Amino acid sequence: MKILFAFSEVRPFAASGGLSDVAGSLPKAIRSRQHACRVVMPLYGSIKQEYRSLMRLIAEFQVPLSWRNQYCGVYEATYNGVKYYFLDNEYYFKRDDKQLYGYYDDGERFAFFSKAVLEMLKYIDYQPDIIHCNDWETALIPVFLNVSYRGNDEIYDRIKTVFTIHNIQYQGQFPNDISWDVLGIPWYSASILDYNGCVNYMKGAIETSDMVTTVSPTYAQEIMNPWFSYGLDPLLRERQYKLAGIINGIDMTVNNPETDPAMYHNFSVKTLENRRENKRELQKAMGLEQNDDMLIGIVTRLASHKGLDLVKYIFDEMMSKGGIQVVVLGSGDRDLEDFFQNMERKYPGKVKTTIGFIPDLAQKIYGSVDLFLMPSKSEPCGLAQMIALRYGAIPLVRETGGLKDTIQDLGGENGNGFTFQSYNAHDMLGSILRAKEYYHTENWQKAVEHAMYCDFSWGKSAMEYIKLYKKVLGA
């Protein structure tokens, strides 16, 4: 079985969120189970020289996009045992701004990428059985395959496609003229992409791929409900027969408190005193009082759907209870950045906010804080709660999507965190105060140990993907 993964970002080459972590670890897990797989992504201008030096140009061709013909170079590199293809076109992917997305022509940039992935197959020595596409940036691959490639060239006829939704909020919606002016879709096929009067790439992939998956079983159910679906629920209900939810795993080698170079002191379940020492170090580094207050960590994109409006709403009330410190790391919406910076000023020695995306500090927070807060409004899977567990930080989450599938409340059997159900600030505060009470009992240590034993490695999920690929191939 030969799989080709298409991703718009892959760690460590280019990363803006959880998608890149999955892209950096799922293929490794598939490969270690003896299935051939390769990964293709854009060659962004921001990819560092240390990775570029591993690359070798293996093919060059033109990609037709309606009336355009655009250059594409294919670079190949092997990294950690996995073979990668990087697609080069400086006009699309070498932008002064280091951002991966957010340009006026994103629709065209990723149409180019998707078409180039299919064109590339004529020039390389790898003909996949399945192309596994991820999120809207690669959603046109199954669409182009169906509309323009199948039936014309035998290398395309037997290729199957799997499309994974990592976040349904971003669908790739563009004005209708993109269909003929950029994509070159013939008028009689235009309805595949048409949704509510505009072109919707994700809709096209849901229609044309052989299987649609999302990153947790609960989210697979949720997106068939209008509260979560951003308009796609009628379509998903109709296509339910090919929809599945498979929970993500985390990379247990990268995320290992025993070896992680970011730790002040490495630790394991057996050396939790080092973890306590880490808390002191983090408190010191963040300018917080070095005491036994319950230290809460928040590492996230600062966006309201991460549940931060709940945090905002009860922040003062929470701090008024005493015995709580908060450390925040993230960037995003201006008003949330301002809010957390204001809280730092208002509660000196108790609150520290760092604006930015700083992986090293993120790991230090996982390896030091007592409670890890993730009250998301919706969360397709979420990786931070699993990393937190691995590092002995007890997650407090809202019961949605992957958070619901991975965290059970310590009030019940086999609990590994604290949960609350409705999207309500005082329900969340109630759970935080419950956690604070628990924190001062001897059960806390046991909870930390249990958390660190929870297994969210890719093993089980990789097997589920392999099963799914076999089903798609009729094997």
Ligand code: GLC
């Ligand atoms: C997106 C989702 C997140 C998920 C990640 C990887 O970033 O928002 O919940 O963990 O993709 O699938």
